[in-house]
Amino acid sequence: MPKLEQFEIKKYWQVFSGLKPIENKVNHDQVLPVLYNSKLDSSVLNKIWFLADIDDDDNLDFEEFVICMRLIFDMVNKNISSVPDELPDWLVPGSKVSLIKERKKREQIENADLPPKKEIKVDWYMSPEDLNQYEKIYSSCAKLTDGTLTFNELSTKLSTKFFNISKTDLNKVWSLINPQNLPSIDRDPTFYFIHCLRQRNDLGADIPTTLPNSLAEVCNKKQVSYDLGSSNPGTKRKEIVRKTDNLHDNVPSSNTESNSKNVSTNDNDIKEKYAYLTDDQVANMREQLEGLLNYKKNEKTQRKSNLYKSINISSITDDLDNIEQQVEVLENYLNNKKHELQSLQAEIN
Template structure:
């Protein structure tokens, strides 16, 4: 099955360049397959993470599901051993493929379910189109089945908003480092830890915190004070303030490539055709 992924991409290229979708055309010099989408849901603004449309469109999900099923999943999961050959045959650098695996294994259980596999395929095509693979999974790429609400609860948010209003002395809708310095230091946490929390929450690196960012900062502070939980090295998708998500998504992925597999024969017949392909190459 590993070779089928490569064959499928070559057949896509043939179809997109007006050639017959045939194994006899696999060695022809054609441009690589084109993956594009000018209406990326990653670019939608003003939408919360739980309501944000999934970047993987339904028609493409069906195609990824066909590949998933062809790899003989067990109890709805594919092991790393089954996914690895498919990833390697994309010819992408190993470090990139490693990141694709880490991002798509959202549950961190060493296996991919149907939705996680679709995320992996999306990221592979993104990388094949020379788009950078993000360091963390953008909220719009998190499957709806695995999305969480914002980590700051409504009751917490109300409490932190009151503190914010008292701290925002100039009433410009933001608090500066100077404005929060005293209240931050009163928590008793080390200044290095407070600086890290500030850097995490200042997602736009502008030296100020919005009301949502301020709430997140205090959430992380209280997690450490009350539960002893250290802040993360980078924000997880559900931690990103709702008001910041649209801008961050634009920075993380500029476009969302989508493969056109409509002209490809059924994947389960490609295995037989590989025998003919090997004879042709020889």
């Protein structure tokens, strides 16, 4: 591993100065953009910060900042495969040698007094305070039209809150609470996803390999089926109603007790509303709307044959027209996205 060079120290000084240190020190929030730009795992960055913060004051002076930056660059450039448990002698500044010795003695004493490490299990009980906190996180996330959240959205949000979890932890917990490997999960599994990761972050709890039986039903929900051939159509109808209630008014609902409300489907408003969606999210939303459209069409056909039932045909027709318009707008939006992608690929080539 190459030693520190003078030009390297000058480069780190420029970065350090740009962070606007106070009394020759920068705190974690000031250094955070530099840490995230490295794209290293949060667990790796936490270990680097601990090694660099030799005086344990949660701040870095310039000498400590140099240590932090050098370890980050060595990891990014693959000069080292992992963060060392201790700083190499050549990286320890002369003014910090005594502090390093004191830290080692302190760690030896602390480790000698510690009892054997016990396995910490995840406690799945969520208190009202926990639920309130998780609700805030859930509300702050960008959801799909059915109210569900993707792995990318959740992992990005939680990585800024839980600094002691790694990408491996995120993947393990996602697989645990999403055994069907669905592209997105709804509110209840989301809460358990956050709850498990929080205990992993705060307590170092081990991630279990299986869910308790009491949670299996919550996390094994199946996708809503629009098949009218089911032996229990009443149950299917209830599932569909619950599903459409979560679409946040993106799909207009029918009203059999009063005249159907006119819903504005201005193309520009819809495009602006869905501007944050990726191609996969648009395709997923389109699939759901088409499924609901087919259901409505089949429902209309079936109810026509049941003459003894009085229904509001105009209400269903209005729903079909509105849904068809939204599907068309989404198709146009998806095509525009594809053209943009092709243009970018052409520019790259």
